[in-house]
Amino acid sequence: MGTIRYNPLSNLTRLILNGNQLLGEIPSALGNLSELQELWLADNQFIGAIPSELGSFANLALLDLSRNQLSGAIPSELGSLANLRYLLLAGNQLSGEIPSELWRLPHLTHLILADNELSGSIPPELGRQTHLRFLWLNGNRLQGAIPPELGRLSLSRLNRPSFLSSLRLDDNRLSGKIPTELGYLSNLVVLMLGGSNQLSGCIPGESQEVEANDLGELGLPVCGAS
Numbered sequence: 001m002g003t004i005r006y007n008p009l010s011n012l013t014r015l016i017l018n019g020n021q022l023l024g025e026i027p028s029a030l031g032n033l034s035e036l037q038e039l040w041l042a043d044n045q046f047i048g049a050i051p052s053e054l055g056s057f058a059n060l061a062l063l064d065l066s067r068n069q070l071s072g073a074i075p076s077e078l079g080s081l082a083n084l085r086y087l088l089l090a091g092n093q094l095s096g097e098i099p100s101e102l103w104r105l106p107h108l109t110h111l112i113l114a115d116n117e118l119s120g121s122i123p124p125e126l127g128r129q130t131h132l133r134f135l136w137l138n139g140n141r142l143q144g145a146i147p148p149e150l151g152r153l154s155l156s157r158l159n160r161p162s163f164l165s166s167l168r169l170d171d172n173r174l175s176g177k178i179p180t181e182l183g184y185l186s187n188l189v190v191l192m193l194g195g196s197n198q199l200s201g202c203i204p205g206e207s208q209e210v211e212a213n214d215l216g217e218l219g220l221p222v223c224g225a226s
Helices: 028-032 052-056 076-080 100-104 124-128 148-153 180-184 205-209
Strands: 014-016 023-025 038-040 045-048 062-064 069-072 086-088 093-096 110-112 134-136 166-168 173-177 190-192 198-200
Touching: 028 052, 052 076, 076 100, 100 124, 124 148, 148 180, 180 205
Parallel strands: 014 038, 023 045, 038 062, 045 069, 062 086, 069 093, 086 110, 110 134, 134 166, 166 190, 173 198
Antiparallel strands: none
């Protein structure tokens, strides 16, 4: 009868390695930590792709890989993290389109993908993520129009609380009109749409009331103003 080996990390729930000088690729073997709930690897020097094995965590609520040198596409397998609330991937060199599987995550509250090289358009399906509080897609290469479906991220029209408090789409390659539906986002305290975007039309009047915004830089009139 073979020897049963005990893995002392098998019950690990939090792994915090932020702010070190860790090099090389993220080990795919991390996917074997089946009980992991939080994985913090930010502010290191990891390179290469995000391992698809990280999508195997049944209990993971937080994944922070920010400010490394990661490249390649965001793995679609991350859409299998049914308990994920925080997905923090900012400050890398990630490219390709944002995988549609992310819009199926039922509990996502923070989606921070800023300062990468992501391309494609902002999917209308994003409006289904009505638990989102922070949505940062700024500093990428996203093109096309701002989908009006983002207005669904406010539930106030259904007499329920509005969750989204911070929306950053600045410094992309977005064009077209600013959807009036953004005015439904009544709990916003941050709204950034400027930078390298080429937006047109008018600014929803309600959006001007957001505490921190860059709407004055757009050079556009306010909707309905004389």
